[in-house]
């Protein structure tokens with residue numbers, strides 16, 4: 255396949271290496287300094303774009319792809335308030351748009367475990383839930399996109415919650431899950447869910463040892479996406 259990389263930082267570089275090792279060609283690597291190349295490139299040979307840039311760049315990168323009919327896999331976090339517009343554009347253009355807050359297969363198993371635990375904990379009282387995420391100090395957004403997905407998984411399965419908030423900020427109501435964000439190098443990404451009571455604590459966690467799992471997941475999705483139309487998610491891609 256012919257791939258373009260929108261964002262060529264820590265993630266873009268590993269994604270490029272994995273894609274080439276699987277026999278794909280990287281036609282273009284776009285970072286903040288060479289964005290003007292998008293104005294002159296011929297979109298026809300491009301099979302798929304993989305977008306891991308930064309919160310302020312995601313919408314223009316994804317729009318460029320969808321407006322040129324190029325399927326796009328996006329892992330950039332911190333811009334989700336504008337996702338409905340991108341979903342609408344993907345439907346209008348009948349072009350595949352795949353966003354995931356985390357492309358690691360292990361994290362997607364963890365998402366399911368989180369939802370199952372939340373369902374069980376909905377039936378018992380006396381526990382306080384909280385989420386902790388730990389990432390490297392270069393991370394621009396907080397909380398992590400993965401922590402937001404975990405909070406949404408709890409909200410979906412527990413009547414007591416309607417929202418989440420950063421634990422160092424005031425919560426607007428008592429129905430909100432606190433998320434604490436820690437920045438410690440070189441943490442690639444750790445997420446912990448805690449249910450704490452006076453009697454005992456229940457804790458589940460996922461710890462990434464490197465960025466390899468995120469990058470491989472994004473390449474696997476990029477191999478799967480071409481030919482599909484509209485908005486797709488990990489639930490469409492995974493068989494569990």
Ligand SMILES: NC(=O)C1=CN([C@@H]2O[C@H](COP(=O)(O)OP(=O)(O)OC[C@H]3O[C@@H](n4cnc5c(N)ncnc54)[C@H](OP(=O)(O)O)[C@@H]3O)[C@@H](O)[C@H]2O)C=CC1
Pocket residue numbers: 260261262263264265266284285286287289306307308309311315328329330331332354355356357358468
């Ligand atoms: N969904 C997932 O599984 C994962 C998501 N992420 C997310 O992916 C994103 C990227 O992470 P990471 O690679 O670590 O970050 P980096 O900061 O290492 O890389 C970001 C890259 O984006 C480039 N960039 C900045 N502006 C633009 C633009 N307008 N168009 C194209 N590229 C641009 C930067 O260019 P320059 O170098 O010139 O500044 C840099 O190459 C983050 O939002 C992160 O949260 C990360 C890991 C996993």
Ligand SMILES: O=C(O)C1=N[C@H](C(=O)O)C[C@H](O)C1
Pocket residue numbers: 331355356389393394397398399400401442443444468
């Ligand atoms: O910025 C990162 O590094 C990561 N970002 C994603 C997120 O915000 O959840 C995924 C992963 O945890 C690494």
